[in-house]
Amino acid sequence: MVEAIKSGWITFKSIFIGMGVTIRHFFGPSVTLQYPDERPVIPDKARTKLYVNIDDCIGCHLCARACPVNCIYIDTVPATSDVDLGKTSTGNPKRFWLTRFDIDMAKCMYCDLCVHPCPTNCIYMVPDYEYSEFDRTNLIYHFSNLEPAMVAEVKEKAEKEAAEKQKQREEMMRKKAEEAKKKQMEAKKPPQQNTDGETGTKSDKSDNGDS
């Protein structure tokens, strides 16, 4: 009997303690954030969405190399000598056309590793976390601001210049080789001077072999 009353007392006591706890929460503040109307304050270093300030990019590929999941794709074309791409806001000279700078946010694992190697601080996280897409390909963000026509033109120019440089280099190489041959010849046969044509053809052949 005494036991029964005791256990009954304990039961009611615990029920009332529990009800006290719940009523305190009933009148207490709610922790709900009404999401579309209110938004949380995102911490400064939150890893959310990558952004590239393409004007500051010097095309060094450091971020792409740092990426553990290879979600950054960069293609560069060297700038020709007739254009000056200017300098970044940090003072680094820009020497490449960025024909492609894509980040696949579907692959990105938000590790922040690409942000720190950047010499010009042009790749960083922006506090935007609402970028769901219906198609996965829409999650590939294109940061390069060159139009396709421009890309083609730049590429053509660069190729031409590269070819020209190559030619110049070949020319120089040939001249050097010629001069070297001449010197050799002169060293070997200082008195003879009548076999100019023959040595020319010979040097041509050796040049071809080199290149």
Added chain:
Amino acid sequence: MTQNLLHINPIAILVHAAIPLVIILVYALVAIWAERKVAGFIQDRLGPMRVGGWHGWAQSIADLLKLIQKEDIIPNDASRFLFKFAPFMMFAASYAAFAVIPFSSSYIGSNINIGVFYLLAVTSVLTLSIIMAGWASNNKWSLLGGMRSAAQMVSYEVPTIATVLTVIVVTGSLNLMTVTEMQSGNDILGFLPNWFIFQNPFLLVAFVIFFISILAESHRVPFDLPESESELVAGYQTEYSGMRWAMFMLAEYADMLLLSLLGATLFFGGWNSPFGDFMSGPFWSFFWFMLKGLLLVFVMMWIRWTLPRYRVDQLMHICWSILIPLSFINLVLVALWEVIF
């Protein structure tokens, strides 16, 4: 109100009978919304916030519109007539019981002399309709759920009736209007209202037993195992959808209100104002009565988010070996008190 009904205008009868219906429907809309708000606040959430503007007040109206549009699915092998009929019978039973509830000092559906008896008799039809729904669904889980809840309701009817009886011993009348009128005035200790809960310490015990058993009768936590939403499918409601399911829901909420109002009438002075003659009159008495009933409903919701659920054996143990003996001992003690004082 006991005139021959044949002499009364039929429209007047309809209006007279529709008043409890309007009260039930409005209450159900408010209570379903309030239940979700209470749940939210207790769990440090906000509950529904978007529909209708201020704190999502139109949420249950939106739910109702959705339920009306839903397909009325009847399983192939179900017993069609009983399946269709059960929800309406359940609601009819709880609605009919409102006839003897004195909503205000000047309104009672039917002022009959066997009010409490009628109420208890009519609410036992609820058990029948639950078994009907469970059996007609032709689904073993529905049948099991129906059997469980029928067993629960039948068991808990005993302590409910025993505690109601303790009040009847004091009043000597089964008419709820008379029971309420006996509780007017503020004479206890000079200021307390003459409510039965203050009149006699054994009636306080009776109220505790009564409250526990109405929790079980209206399938509220901690006795909600017939439809325990986190474990079972939905008990006897499993196969129901759309408006038929909504009828079950409505009947359940109506039952909850009915039993709370019965508790308010028997123990908390019904429509009597707690301040004596201050704020009394037909309208204020309705206000006080609903306030008392809704407070009890609120306590039911509060308990729902506080206590865990009992097992079936614990449920039966509480009923048969604790509540029933206690309520009968209490009945004898109240009777002795009435003889002595």
